[in-house]
Amino acid sequence: MNALYHLCEPALYTGRESTSRAYLHENVRALDLRGSLARTEERIPALFGYACDEGVRRNLGRPGAAEGPRALRKGLGKYPWQVGAPGHLADAGDIRLEDDNLEGAQAAYAEGVSKLLEVGYLPMGIGGGHDIAFAHYKGIRNHLGPGKHLGIVNFDAHFDLRSPGDAPHSGSPFFQVARTCQQEGLDFHYACIGVRRDANPQVLWDRAREFSVCTIERESLTPDQLSGHCRTLRKFLKPLDAVYLTIDLDGFSSAYAPGVSAASPMGYAPMEIAPLLDVVLNSGKLIGLDIAELNPAHDQDGQTVALAGSLVHRILHFPGLF
Numbered sequence: 001m002n003a004l005y006h007l008c009e010p011a012l013y014t015g016r017e018s019t020s021r022a023y024l025h026e027n028v029r030a031l032d033l034r035g036s037l038a039r040t041e042e043r044i045p046a047l048f049g050y051a052c053d054e055g056v057r058r059n060l061g062r063p064g065a066a067e068g069p070r071a072l073r074k075g076l077g078k079y080p081w082q083v084g085a086p087g088h089l090a091d092a093g094d095i096r097l098e099d100d101n102l103e104g105a106q107a108a109y110a111e112g113v114s115k116l117l118e119v120g121y122l123p124m125g126i127g128g129g130h131d132i133a134f135a136h137y138k139g140i141r142n143h144l145g146p147g148k149h150l151g152i153v154n155f156d157a158h159f160d161l162r163s164p165g166d167a168p169h170s171g172s173p174f175f176q177v178a179r180t181c182q183q184e185g186l187d188f189h190y191a192c193i194g195v196r197r198d199a200n201p202q203v204l205w206d207r208a209r210e211f212s213v214c215t216i217e218r219e220s221l222t223p224d225q226l227s228g229h230c231r232t233l234r235k236f237l238k239p240l241d242a243v244y245l246t247i248d249l250d251g252f253s254s255a256y257a258p259g260v261s262a263a264s265p266m267g268y269a270p271m272e273i274a275p276l277l278d279v280v281l282n283s284g285k286l287i288g289l290d291i292a293e294l295n296p297a298h299d300q301d302g303q304t305v306a307l308a309g310s311l312v313h314r315i316l317h318f319p320g321l322f
């Protein structure tokens with residue numbers, strides 16, 4: 001790992017003390033990605049921060065997401081650690097942006113993801129701009145090699161299929177993945193859930209169609225259509241060997257997630273998408289996941305941190321995942 005890598009700060013984890021390791025902060029272990037890592041006996045989740053908002057800046061959004069990883073860790077300590085939780089939670093530290101070098105941060109992040117996967121961890125990324133997704137995907141792909149069918153499930157108000165020009169940014173990660181797949185002769189499997197008509201220009205809807213993106217629109221997230229969407233998602237997952245899950249917090253309504261780079265008043269409520277999230281967690285194919293675009297500079301009352309914390313708690317306690 002290079003100079004952009006920083007070890008986790010254990011002091012960020014605080015909360016009530018117990019005699020039975022009843023809280024998350026009592027179950028975190030620091031993991032140093034600079035050395036060689038021992039293979040895990042069971043699958044262990046590993047937080048891995050992407051402290052970078054240069055992609056948001058390049059995409060004309062509101063900066064601040066570089067502080068997302070620290071803010072989420074501060075919020076996580078108090079969560080209960082209950083029956084079914086993994087043996088422990090590893091914290092593999094952060095990749096932090098330096099000198100606007102987004103591409104360097106992405107390369108270092110991808111390297112860290114591959115390293116975690118090689119020894120049996122499940123990377124749990126914390127962003128940072130959604131440019132984390134290109135880095136995370138690359139890290140998974142480098143680990144898997146070209147022979148496996150790898151898919152992406154993105155919960156987001158946006159397709160993030162913009163052309164990056166000569167400077168990748170937070171709105172371009174899935175276009176970059178598609179282009180890489182094309183160049184390397186790999187299939188591109190991408191599902192985007194919660195995408196909004198009023199948040200994506202026509203060219204991106206056309207591009208999504210051209211790339212055969214499995215699209216579930218925000219407007220269609222109604223109780224009567226949910227079981228149909230679950231079926232669609234299961235069908236999407238069926239031919240895959242592995243799935244990378246990425247949750248852009250701006251897919252949620254700003255009533256729940258004000259602390260993001262691009263707020264979504266008309267986004268979804270958490271329980272509107274929970275069953276779809278569970279389909280992914282239940283697939284047996286999850287290889288890596290992240291929560292992106294947490295921007296504490298615009299959070300109100302810590303609501304967005306709390307939402308991200310509850311998502312992490314749900315994932316850590318999902319039956320059979322660990």
Ligand SMILES: N=CN[C@@H](CCC(=O)O)C(=O)O
Nearest residue numbers: 059061130158160170171262
């Ligand atoms: N990662 C976010 N991407 C969005 C941002 C939208 C906005 O700034 O309003 C996009 O490029 O479409």
Ligand SMILES: [Mn+2]
Nearest residue numbers: 157158248250
């Ligand atoms: Mn988004």
Ligand SMILES: [Mn+2]
Nearest residue numbers: 130156160248
């Ligand atoms: Mn996004």
